[in-house]
Amino acid sequence: MTRHVEVLIVGAGFAGVATALALRAAGHDVAIVERGENVGGTWRDNRYPGVACDVPAHVYSLRTHPNPSWSREYAPGEEIRTYLEDVVAREGIDRVIRFGTALTGAAWDGDEDCWRITLSGAEQLTAEVLVMATGRLSEPHIPLIPGLATFPGPVHHTARWDPSWDPCGRRVAVVGTGASAIQLVPELVRRGAHVTLFQRTPAWVLPRGGRVYTDAERHAFAADPAALAGLRSTLMADDDERFAARSGSLTPAAAAVRAAHAHRVAQVPDPVLRTALAPRTPFGCRRVLLSDDYYPALASDAVDLEPSALADVEGGLLRAASGRAYRDIDMIALATGFDTSRPAYAPGILGESGESLAAHWTDLMSAAASTVVSGFPNLFLVGGPHSALSYTSSLLALEAQALFVRDALAMRPDHGGVLRVDAAQEAADTAAVRHRAAGRPWTSGCRTWYTDERNGNVSVLWPGTIDDLRGVLSTAVDRVFDSRSVAVTAQTAG
Numbered sequence: 001m002t003r004h005v006e007v008l009i010v011g012a013g014f015a016g017v018a019t020a021l022a023l024r025a026a027g028h029d030v031a032i033v034e035r036g037e038n039v040g041g042t043w044r045d046n047r048y049p050g051v052a053c054d055v056p057a058h059v060y061s062l063r064t065h066p067n068p069s070w071s072r073e074y075a076p077g078e079e080i081r082t083y084l085e086d087v088v089a090r091e092g093i094d095r096v097i098r099f100g101t102a103l104t105g106a107a108w109d110g111d112e113d114c115w116r117i118t119l120s121g122a123e124q125l126t127a128e129v130l131v132m133a134t135g136r137l138s139e140p141h142i143p144l145i146p147g148l149a150t151f152p153g154p155v156h157h158t159a160r161w162d163p164s165w166d167p168c169g170r171r172v173a174v175v176g177t178g179a180s181a182i183q184l185v186p187e188l189v190r191r192g193a194h195v196t197l198f199q200r201t202p203a204w205v206l207p208r209g210g211r212v213y214t215d216a217e218r219h220a221f222a223a224d225p226a227a228l229a230g231l232r233s234t235l236m237a238d239d240d241e242r243f244a245a246r247s248g249s250l251t252p253a254a255a256a257v258r259a260a261h262a263h264r265v266a267q268v269p270d271p272v273l274r275t276a277l278a279p280r281t282p283f284g285c286r287r288v289l290l291s292d293d294y295y296p297a298l299a300s301d302a303v304d305l306e307p308s309a310l311a312d313v314e315g316g317l318l319r320a321a322s323g324r325a326y327r328d329i330d331m332i333a334l335a336t337g338f339d340t341s342r343p344a345y346a347p348g349i350l351g352e353s354g355e356s357l358a359a360h361w362t363d364l365m366s367a368a369a370s371t372v373v374s375g376f377p378n379l380f381l382v383g384g385p386h387s388a389l390s391y392t393s394s395l396l397a398l399e400a401q402a403l404f405v406r407d408a409l410a411m412r413p414d415h416g417g418v419l420r421v422d423a424a425q426e427a428a429d430t431a432a433v434r435h436r437a438a439g440r441p442w443t444s445g446c447r448t449w450y451t452d453e454r455n456g457n458v459s460v461l462w463p464g465t466i467d468d469l470r471g472v473l474s475t476a477v478d479r480v481f482d483s484r485s486v487a488v489t490a491q492t493a494g
Helices: 014-025 077-090 181-190 215-223 225-235 239-246 250-267 271-276 294-299 394-409 423-437 466-476 484-493
Strands: 003-010 030-034 097-099 103-109 114-119 123-132 155-157 171-175 194-198 303-306 310-314 317-320 331-334 379-381
Touching (some): 003 114, 014 030, 379 394
Parallel strands (some): 030 097, 171 194
């Protein structure tokens, strides 16, 4: 007999756990499948040297589960993964997770009003509700570099790092200058490597700061939840200004540009190198990076900056777009980000008409309320289109979406158990997102994971504040679902 569940959540990172917490608290029967062997999502997969969060830890925490024990203001990746494991164990969520199990396909059955799910190993089950919570940063982007496969040494993406590989005394080519690279490069230098950094696009870098919390502070946070909540509020006090700067508001953006320039001048004495590191894109169009040790590492003798992309590889020869060639490289590290506009699961999810989610998104990623899609009943996407925040913790958006899912499921009885999204509402919400993003740095033409390279439209980014997103979600339950199903239910009852 095929197993049946009320709600199947795919993914046991922060998105899946936040959703499970909200739904279980509302009394729903929840099961989770996770392709990895433990929880953690991106914090399980990313174990490269130096990995850490660039959002203060007391903000990068679930609202329902504050953590008084964070060791420092910006937590290392392993500590974040341990935190999520502790939450899962404390809430008993581990008892409903199937590890080492991937979703390979899902099709809506209109006769039975359920999702027919295929899992790895050809296992079948049915679910009334399907929640995709696989995260935006789950599928590494491997650039199409001619000859890369001919390189004789190891090639590691930062999300697939081999922790047994010792960089001491080795020559490492790092490709990319985004959020992973600015953490990886200084740590490789500290561990005794020589780095050649291939920089296609100079990044905007601001000082990070941050400090270690004392034992006394951690004890005080544990003893006084109000003090802990106050710290979280203090850390979020400048969020509006950060958003304003990253979204192109003239005065805050100008102040941020001056701060970034002063940071670069203070940390890079060589004027030639400093010029090579000067950003050429509008402030905020790509993720703004925080670091106090990236520029000093690049200014040291342990790093050679190649101010162009890695163009091709021919065995042990690495050729840059500038024409310069590099030999004697022991390892290539791809700090090249993730494929965000084409979720790997989308081709395998088939809606009412038999159309795949990938086909639905052929021209543009779209959703109503950043969470649901027309033609795909009882399907929710947590951490999908138009839900990434450019200036603060992504967990704030994930928790807001989880509450929307909870509230939507409470309406299922009024819709005959089936929540169908009004196609006009999906189109209107997607158009509203595009209108919010118009004229902002994200749509200025620079290459960024916030946007879809096929058309330049924002894809995963929410181009507003978290309060804006919460406002949209708070009214969405009453407007995005097709009211015709309510009428049909009423007629059936009569």
